[in-house]
Amino acid sequence: MKMSMSVVPSVQRMSRPIGAILVDAGKLSAQEVEQVLQAQRQHDLRFGDTAVKLGLLTTQDVQHALAEQFAFPYLRASDHGRAMSEDLEAAYQPFGSAAERIRSLRSQLMLHWFSKTERRQILCVVGAQPGEGRSYLAANLAIVFAQAGERTLLIDANLRRPRIHDMFALNNRSGLSTLLSGRTGNEAIVHITELAGLFVLPSGPTPPNPVELLGQVAFADLLNSARASFDIVIIDTPGLSDGDDAILVTARAGAALTVARSRHTKVEAFRSMLAEMKSMGVVMTGTVLNDIPANRAVAS
Known part of the structure; x- marks a missing residue:
């Protein structure tokens, strides 16, 4: 396709x-x-x-x-007509400490990974388990890239427990699942007009066969098309404990930013995830540890 x-x-x-x-x-x-x-x-x-x-x-x-x-571009709490989530801190509080840390992460990724001339434009945000903060990080990272003037696409590839549509107050009747199944086209991609340069492809309705959908050639075609049209593509994924979805997505994308949560992520599960990603040739760009004492997130 x-x-x-x-x-x-x-x-x-x-x-x-x-x-x-x-x-x-x-x-x-x-x-x-x-x-x-x-x-x-x-x-x-x-x-x-x-x-x-x-x-x-x-x-x-x-x-x-x-x-x-x-x-x-930023959002005011007084004019979020679509009731976008306050978890979009880089948009609502663009000068706060959380947004500053995410901008620092953006700088590191621009220096060490992203390059349109070398077709390094796609990055998956991955973690071993649910509840580690992947959607929060993916959404805010996409926002700070858009704020920097980069044409940015945020894809919700978590077809099991999607959050991105709720965060951006989007209708989820169409999205990645309907696009991959041929029921919709690129009209499923939504321009977030309040944040110029940011586009979002929500998950769409939860399918009975997420692994099969993400394993189709259509998903690879989608990523190739995104490379031609956007400077930056950020992909939110399910936890590896939910199934092989994240492995399939990350293998197609070629690069991952891993996420863990202090006192939540199991060390053995995290190590196993890293080993599996590396065995598939995925470039590991870094790790973000959420909820460490006195900090929201730290990157390494």
Whole structure:
């Protein structure tokens, strides 16, 4: 089954005064903008710093306005009309510590793995067991790549316990399962318009034969088409304890970022997963350990 995808246009950069952005957002009145400008001239401070000092704005207000000024896509809690999950921390809190750690991981992956010229554009997020944080990491990693201007596709290949559609508040009547079974085409891929450059292919309805679907040539064709159309492809997978799905997906993709959870993942199961992946020639790009004391995630 041959597939083609349209190339996503580049992110358009915008340049608007920060005061105008804050007025449009309802954070400042025109009179308050003038008050800030007068104080700014007197004290030789930046507009945002001055507004915070005057008690008119919070630091987060300023950060969000700057994000909009520089066309940096994010979500506001006040306008998530589709009720997207707050687990999308890189979108809701793009300047928080969790998002900063994920951006650091993005930098490492860009340096050591991703390369469109060498067709290294696909990465699976894998783990030994359910409940390790794979979907959280896959979704937020896709977001930070999109925020960096990369054309990014997030695929939910967990056809057993899918989460991505819930996180992005998507209808899951069509998706990967219906695409692979020939019931839908590329219209199953959803553009997340609030986060420019991010596209999501949800799992679709849970099939009775996930291993067989993922083992079809159609899945390999889908990945080849994605390589031609996107800069980055992130794939969420089920835990290896759920079956051979993750092995099939990762073998097709060629690279994996492994996830474990402190005081949850069994060491022997994790070691067995690593050995199986390596025996199939999968490139292991690193490991993220979730919920270590005093930190959300750490990469190695």
